[in-house]
């Protein structure tokens with residue numbers, strides 16, 4: 001056996017985060033934060049201003065590698081997450097993508113009458129991202145686990161159909177009810193483009209991947225089964241057929257009481273839990289031994305102090321008997337004070353051997 005997971009007593013120390021994804025239960029949980037590379041960091045804002053636009057930054061592999069490494073240098077997290085965006089998949093599927101300053105992403109929307117075959121996929125749009133992965137991998141501390149990611153089909157479809165973010169994902173939900181065949185074709189195309197993208201990230205060097213289903217919470221139960229559980233299951237199955245050793249973290253934000261069905265239905269190796277979920281309930285509801293990730297409220301981190309310590313104690317006690325990766329319940333907010341992140345790390349790690 002070779003590699004960091006060979007389990008030899010005199011071999012290299014296993015990476016804490018990867019070990020937990022494979023079922024280890026250390027006394028102190030490994031930790032990273034969703035959106036850890038981003039606008040709350042002055043060094044990110046400086047590089048972003050220099051490059052001009054968000055996509056310019058993503059497509060400059062050296063700069064994107066630097067942004068991926070910035071939070072590692074500053075805080076020493078156990079995980080590095082590739083700096084890119086979930087909307088690179090619709091972009092590679094042939095949709096126009098741009099970012100409106102101060103607002104967010106825009107895509108030329110897929111209307112009910114538009115034929116999906118009007119999109120001309122161009123998977124060469126993934127190449128710069130794979131190059132970012134290779135550059136990060138070459139520079140990464142061997143104790144740090146490198147995470148790749150993609151959006152889940154439902155969440156990607158909400159952006160592809162509406163052309164932008166929306167409060168209730170109404171455009172995609174309407175299309176899914178009114179024209180399920182067409183919606184199914186969109187979901188299938190996203191599944192295929194996502195498997196290509198994640199396999200490429202894995203071949204370039206990421207060691208686990210996360211599927212972000214940021215809008216999983218907006219669906220009725222039968223729709224959740226059809227558009228969240230089944231498509232994620234198909235991605236997991238296809239990835240496992242190619243890369244059986246790579247753990248997949250599913251993050252169905254807002255799934256609430258449907259979390260356990262998601263875990264068993266998709267076959268993910270670990271599950272991300274958002275901040276609205278009671279961690280004690282999650283521990284009872286989720287399959288025994290399934291690694292969980294989460295779930296500090298990003299707003300508690302902005303408040304800092306005692307509120308954070310109480311929440312951390314509550315989360316850690318709930319997940320003390322299962323593999324746990326400490327994280328926020330959703331992405332870190334741009335106005336989060338840096339010293340609150342430092343305080344969180346020292347609090348979580350205060351009794352780390």
Ligand SMILES: Cc1c2[nH]c(c1CCC(=O)O)Cc1[nH]c(c(CCC(=O)O)c1C)Cc1[nH]c(c(CCC(=O)O)c1C)Cc1[nH]c(c(C)c1CCC(=O)O)C2
Nearest residue numbers: 034035036037038054081082083084085086104212214331
């Ligand atoms: C829905 C979604 C998107 N992108 C993402 C999601 C799913 C996770 C979630 O729910 O938060 C995921 C994402 N986006 C980004 C990452 C990079 C890695 C990391 O987590 O640090 C990741 C994992 C960078 C980014 N993606 C974006 C930024 C900010 C761009 C800037 O510098 O102006 C960053 C750092 C832009 C983006 N990208 C997206 C939106 C809605 C926006 C604009 C609003 C916002 O800024 O949060 C789509």
